[in-house]
Amino acid sequence: MPITLPESLPAYDILAREGVMVMSEMRAARQDIRPLRIGLLNLMPKKIQTETQFARLIGATPLQIDLHLIRMTEHQPKNTAPEHMEAFYRPFQEVKAEKFDGFIITGAPVEHLPFEEVSYWDELKEVMDWTQTNVHSTFGVCWGGMAMAWHFHRVPKHILDHKAFGCFRHQNLAPASPFLRGFADDFVMPVSRWTEMRQEDIDKVPALTTLLTSAETGPCLVEDPGHRALYIINHLEYDSGTLKEEYDRDVANGTPINIPDNYYPDDDPTKPPRNRWRSHAHLLYGNWINEIYQSTPFDISEIGRP
Numbered sequence: 001m002p003i004t005l006p007e008s009l010p011a012y013d014i015l016a017r018e019g020v021m022v023m024s025e026m027r028a029a030r031q032d033i034r035p036l037r038i039g040l041l042n043l044m045p046k047k048i049q050t051e052t053q054f055a056r057l058i059g060a061t062p063l064q065i066d067l068h069l070i071r072m073t074e075h076q077p078k079n080t081a082p083e084h085m086e087a088f089y090r091p092f093q094e095v096k097a098e099k100f101d102g103f104i105i106t107g108a109p110v111e112h113l114p115f116e117e118v119s120y121w122d123e124l125k126e127v128m129d130w131t132q133t134n135v136h137s138t139f140g141v142c143w144g145g146m147a148m149a150w151h152f153h154r155v156p157k158h159i160l161d162h163k164a165f166g167c168f169r170h171q172n173l174a175p176a177s178p179f180l181r182g183f184a185d186d187f188v189m190p191v192s193r194w195t196e197m198r199q200e201d202i203d204k205v206p207a208l209t210t211l212l213t214s215a216e217t218g219p220c221l222v223e224d225p226g227h228r229a230l231y232i233i234n235h236l237e238y239d240s241g242t243l244k245e246e247y248d249r250d251v252a253n254g255t256p257i258n259i260p261d262n263y264y265p266d267d268d269p270t271k272p273p274r275n276r277w278r279s280h281a282h283l284l285y286g287n288w289i290n291e292i293y294q295s296t297p298f299d300i301s302e303i304g305r306p
Contacts, residue, residue, distance in 0.1 A: 005059075005067060009088055011052040015059060035064035036101040036292060037300065039135070041092070041127060042069060043108035043144065047080040050106055051088075053237040057285035058102075063293055070095055072120040092123060096130055099303045101296045102289065103135040107142030107235075111195045112159070115150050125151060131229070133304035136296040138229040139288060145222070145231030146197060152227055153205045157195040164191045164217045166243070166261025167276065170234075174211045178291050179223070179230065182283045188262065188276045190238045191217050192246060197233060221284075230288065236281035244273055 005012045044050040073091035110118050128151050131138045140148040149155040167188045199219050202208050212221035222231045243260045250257035265271045
């Protein structure tokens with residue numbers, strides 16, 4: 001089954017050309033089934049790129065997905081046209097009376113700030129608390145995952161002395177987890193961050209379980225069953241060229257940056273990078289969607305009820 005998107009959303013044509021099944025809102029309304037309602041709180045600067053990346057992954061399952069794009073209410077993005085935001089995004093304050101089967105909180109370019117100094121932190125705390133009554137399952141990604149771990153469990157983030165940047169091997173610590181169904185024991189994942197969560201801090205919280213980790217970059221995927229949440233601090237959703245774009249941007253700006261580790265063939269930036277994580281990206285988000293489908297109430301109004 002397809003993912004439902006407005007036909008005028010840039011992701012619609014991009015994904016249709018890639019062979020992802022997409023459906024217009026008008027056609028979806030004629031189908032006598034209940035699609036899964038997934039909200040995407042997009043905190044990334046490049047809104048169109050990020051919404052396309054996540055739509056690609058959650059739209060590749062056999063289920064019909066109704067994707068809702070959401071923004072912080074007062075925060076005005078600087079890198080996306082106001083017309084796009086007005087046409088496709090709703091502020092959180094307009095959707096907080098609604099319920100969602102799944103909800104994704106993306107990363108944000110505010111890693112260097114203490115959580116409490118982020119301009120929209122108070123509203124984001126409201127969002128995270130709201131997920132406990134209005135969302136069946138929440139996925140915090142990169143800074144979004146760190147923010148949830150801090151808000152609910154006071155797991156701190158630590159500033160790195162250099163950027164963790166490249167493709168690093170990760171180990172599967174929980175092969176029996178339904179979220180890791182089909183995963184290899186060892187695989188590569190893109191990493192791009194200036195902060196980290198540490199396993200010794202996670203171990204202090206019995207409610208948390210680390211599912212994926214890296215010997216080089218530390219814990220990656222953490223399950224929080226009590227809050228019906230997953231926290232992933234690396235970037236399986238990245239396109240093949242996303243790390244290249246970040247590297248080229250920093251080089252052009254004169255920002256000190258290392259060549260992304262294990263990304264370019266022979267570590268040569270003139271060679272096209274190879275995507276070695278795509279299959280695991282589809283597995284993870286497909287497994288998440290499947291777990292939502294298996295456990296969410298048929299009557300969406302019952303989400304959050306004891």
